[in-house]
Amino acid sequence: MNTKSLYQEVILDHNRNPRNYGSLDNANRSAEGHNPLCGDHLNIKLNLSRGYISDIVFQGESCAICKASASMMTANVKGKTQADAETLIQEFREMAIGKLEPDGNHHLGRLTVFSGIRDLPTRVKCAILPWHTLHAALNSVATISTEDDDDPMHVSIGNA
Amino acid sequence: MKLVESSLKPLSTSMFNVEHIRTDFPILKLKIDGKPLVYLDNAASSQMPQPVIDRMVKYQTMQHANINRAVHYLSETATTEYEESRRRLKRFINASEDREVIFTSGTTDAINLVAHGYGRKFIGSGDEIILTTLEHHSNIVPWQMLAEENGAKIRVVPINDTGELLIEKYKQLFNKHTKFVGVTHVSNALGTVNPIKQMIEFAHARGVPVLVDGAQAAPHMKIDVQDLDCDFYTFSGHKLCGPTGIGILYGKAALLERMQPFKGGGDMIASVTFEKTTYNTIPHKFEAGTPPIAAAIGFSAAIDYLSAINMSMIAAYERDLINYATEQMRHMPGIRIIGDATEKVAVLSFAIDGVHPHDIGTLLNQEGIAVRTGHHCAQPVMQHFKVPATTRASFAFYNSMNEVDALISGIQKVQKIFS
Missing domain, CATH: 3.40.640.10 (Type I PLP-dependent aspartate aminotransferase-like (Major domain))
Structure with missing residues (x-):
């Protein structure tokens, strides 16, 4: 897959009209994600009740890949259990770094439109940042950075 | 920027044979994804000619x-x-x-x-x-x-x-x-x-x-x-x-x-x-x-x-390049040139309305065009202009006017994709 197929209509559409973009009054989990290398940052707020993500929103300034990833992520995890969301986080990350084949066995569905990112090592972090931040919010970590060594979602460019 | 009086036509290209100079640089013959390389990241690092x-x-x-x-x-x-x-x-x-x-x-x-x-x-x-x-x-x-x-x-x-x-x-x-x-x-x-x-x-x-x-x-x-x-x-x-x-x-x-x-x-x-x-x-x-x-x-x-080649000749030719590029971009809708000093070298930092620099960089790369996107290790400058990052095209004496045109049409493609 090349970059042509990465910037396809579904991603451009989510960038233009992001879903679940805004603020959430009754959020009981939130996290700030930041990529200091490019200045991308986003904020995720969600409501976790009885193990389910009943509502989730995001806000921030970022590139199209990051924004579309956040938009599609929120649409996908809304109404899911925390455990299912964690599975998606893991699978998305593995797809982004080329460890999971998009046509293999997984739960990503249309999120495979991001599979082309594995050919763009410098952009992997853009796609992963929302997932990285969701993971932090679910685990009550207030802020994360793509450049933190101790972050379990840390993906260095060299590994990607 | 001061522009060449009443003409976009380069003044010094007649004395300066860029096509001849380009043959000294083996890397400039590369194709990226089938497209000729347009290397506009010279402020980060320039290319090496065969004699070196x-x-x-x-x-x-x-x-x-x-x-x-x-x-x-x-x-x-x-x-x-x-x-x-x-x-x-x-x-x-x-x-x-x-x-x-x-x-x-x-x-x-x-x-x-x-x-x-x-x-x-x-x-x-x-x-x-x-x-x-x-x-x-x-x-x-x-x-x-x-x-x-x-x-x-x-x-x-x-x-x-x-x-x-x-x-x-x-x-x-x-x-x-x-x-x-x-x-x-x-x-x-x-x-x-x-x-x-x-x-x-x-x-x-x-x-x-x-x-x-x-x-x-x-x-x-x-x-x-x-x-x-x-x-x-x-x-x-x-x-x-x-x-x-x-x-x-x-x-x-x-x-x-x-x-x-x-x-x-x-x-x-x-x-x-x-x-x-x-x-x-x-x-x-x-x-x-x-x-x-x-x-x-x-x-x-x-x-x-x-x-x-002569540093004064290089300076004069690069001035033509940046004047030409600036004049083209100044008239494009949705483009903001960042940094418009009276005295400047052939560096063009810019923003495209509604498009993040990283997306610009990736899409230009798809056209074989190498630019730098990011804060350029100059975050105080970004803070002054209230942008997290810019796209920067930086020219060298071996860049041609055709490459400026390639950049302009690359930018137009980016704008079309995001329109």
Whole structure:
């Protein structure tokens, strides 16, 4: 897959009209994600009740890949259990770094439109940042950075 | 920017055969995803012409041994070639003496050398260092590290919205505590050429030495350190068609002699006992350990190559390139040029409405166009213009007008995708 197929209509559409973009009054989990290398940052707020993500929103300034990833992520995890969301986080990350084949066995569905990112090592972090931040919010970590060594979602460019 | 009067037609291209020059650069024949490479990331690193590659191969195949050591033929040859490289660099910047040219690993290394060798010895608690908003992080962080260590203060010259330093503010920053000025000759993010001669004169009238970061200036114009009267001037080889891992620090001999060494080791000593070590004379005092000999020789081959084309010719041609590119982009809807100084080199930082620089960079790459996107290691500049990042096209003398056109049509494609 090349970059042509990465910037396809579904991603451009989510960038233009992001879903679940805004603020959430009754959020009981939130996290700030930041990529200091490019200045991308986003904020995720969600409501976790009885193990389910009943509502989730995001806000921030970022590139199209990051924004579309956040938009599609929120649409996908809304109404899911925390455990299912964690599975998606893991699978998305593995797809982004080329460890999971998009046509293999997984739960990503249309999120495979991001599979082309594995050919763009410098952009992997853009796609992963929302997932990285969701993971932090679910685990009550207030802020994360793509450049933190101790972050379990840390993906260095060299590994990607 | 001042534009060529009433015509976009380049003035000097008739004298300057860019197509001929391009044949010297093997990498420019590359295709990226089937598209001809359009390399517009020269401010990050320039490409190497065949004569420089050949010179380094010749050194490595026929002349290599360690320098300043043995009496054998190869060691003497390598030493001679290395010192000849220093001499050529001295001539390139019109320094008065060979020993005023110190080989470093690059500009960053050179600034760290001065921050350590001069700063730690002559700048103390309560003293002030003047820097500017336009500095690359490499001319900020070493001084911050020094200030953190010894309690010195950093004062910063602000810029206006065209990306020019506010010289009146610069003058107002001086007081009895001012001990040093560090200023970039040319902004890497915007291309602004700073009035360093005037700034140096003002600082010297108050007894304050000045370091000029020339990393982005030396590739684009003739540098004359005696005319500038700067105390330190530094630039890197890889931005002047040479190899990475080499640069020079020019320093006035009287200052270099008073400074403490930066790195300890072999070659920088006169004698060593466990009781006392006596340091070597300059420039060797600052060149501890085996230097990158091949890189130094490649660096001098690169400046010979540039000098043969002629730096004034390069400057004139690049002015045509940037005027042409600026004029094209100025009339494009949805484009904002960031940094529009009256005096600038061939660097074009810009924003496209509604499109993040990283998406621009990835999509231009799809057209074979290499630009830099990000904060360009100049976050204070980004903060002034309230953008997290820009897209930067930076030109060299081997870029053609056709490549400017390729950039423009690449930008139009990006706008179409995001429309």
